[in-house]
Amino acid sequence: MLQWTKTQESEIDCMLSTNQVHFLAHMDEYVPNCGDVVELGCWLGASTVLINRYNCGIHRVYDMFKWRSYMDGMYRGSHVYMPGDSFLEEFQRNTVGCKNLSVNTVELLHYQFKLTDQIGVLFFDALKSVHITCNCLPQLLPWMVEGGLVIDQDFMWQPITHIYMHLFMYRLREYFQPIIQADVLVAWKVIKVPSLSVVTEACSLDGSLAEIIQCLSLRKNEL
Ligand SMILES: C[S@@+](CC[C@H](N)C(=O)[O-])C[C@H]1O[C@@H](n2cnc3c(N)ncnc32)[C@H](O)[C@@H]1O
Numbered sequence: 001m002l003q004w005t006k007t008q009e010s011e012i013d014c015m016l017s018t019n020q021v022h023f024l025a026h027m028d029e030y031v032p033n034c035g036d037v038v039e040l041g042c043w044l045g046a047s048t049v050l051i052n053r054y055n056c057g058i059h060r061v062y063d064m065f066k067w068r069s070y071m072d073g074m075y076r077g078s079h080v081y082m083p084g085d086s087f088l089e090e091f092q093r094n095t096v097g098c099k100n101l102s103v104n105t106v107e108l109l110h111y112q113f114k115l116t117d118q119i120g121v122l123f124f125d126a127l128k129s130v131h132i133t134c135n136c137l138p139q140l141l142p143w144m145v146e147g148g149l150v151i152d153q154d155f156m157w158q159p160i161t162h163i164y165m166h167l168f169m170y171r172l173r174e175y176f177q178p179i180i181q182a183d184v185l186v187a188w189k190v191i192k193v194p195s196l197s198v199v200t201e202a203c204s205l206d207g208s209l210a211e212i213i214q215c216l217s218l219r220k221n222e223l
Pocket of ligand 1: 013014015016040041042062066107109126132
């Protein structure tokens with residue numbers, strides 16, 4: 001079942017559940033006071049507005065800004081979009097009050113990030129395939145600040161699609177500690193920063209079923 005949310009905390013149509021909106025609106029205690037924000041997958045800007053309230057550096061958002069038919073079911077706005085239409089203008093209108101926003105129209109599957117500063121908050125909401133995840137994580141996780149926050153957000157009606165993300169983070173458990181879960185959103189605190197080679201090795205589909213089972217049961221116990 002598709003879930004549509006519009007609460008007091010987010011006035012913009014979004015693909016987040018009420019619990020997820022609530023977490024993003026009240027995560028002050030977990031957000032470090034240094035580093036940039038990197039947000040992958042902003043759609044109409046609901047998550048952008050919620051995250052932008054925190055006192056961080058540049059807020060870099062990445063999205064292809066191209067309408068897909070699955071978005072119809074979550075949209076109550078007035079514009080009629082056809083698949084392939086750009087929704088960038090609506091995003092820009094919704095986020096006009098946001099500070100230090102850097103908007104990047106990109107296809108994340110092969111995108112090469114050009115980062116120069118460390119990341120305090122990493123919010124993933126566009127990792128809809130293992131290939132995107134394996135392209136982005138090795139480029140981004142080594143840029144995190146210690147004490148930083150990594151948030152994986154996914155549709156609550158598709159809890160299994162991100163299993164690879166949890167497997168990779170389980171392999172990286174020496175570096176990232178799960179601290180909170182809101183529906184299928186999971187947030188990790190950065191305990192220490194992994195190197196590129198460590199993250200690249202973790203982002204592999206090689207592994208056993210036993211490892212996946214261990215990963216799932218440990219996650220359940222820790223959160
Ligand atoms: C679940 S929506 C994000 C929801 C948003 N965070 C919110 O608060 O409502 C996923 C977003 O990821 C973007 N996306 C999906 N695959 C992508 C890709 N390969 N490259 C760039 N953006 C992508 C989509 O355009 C969409 O805006």
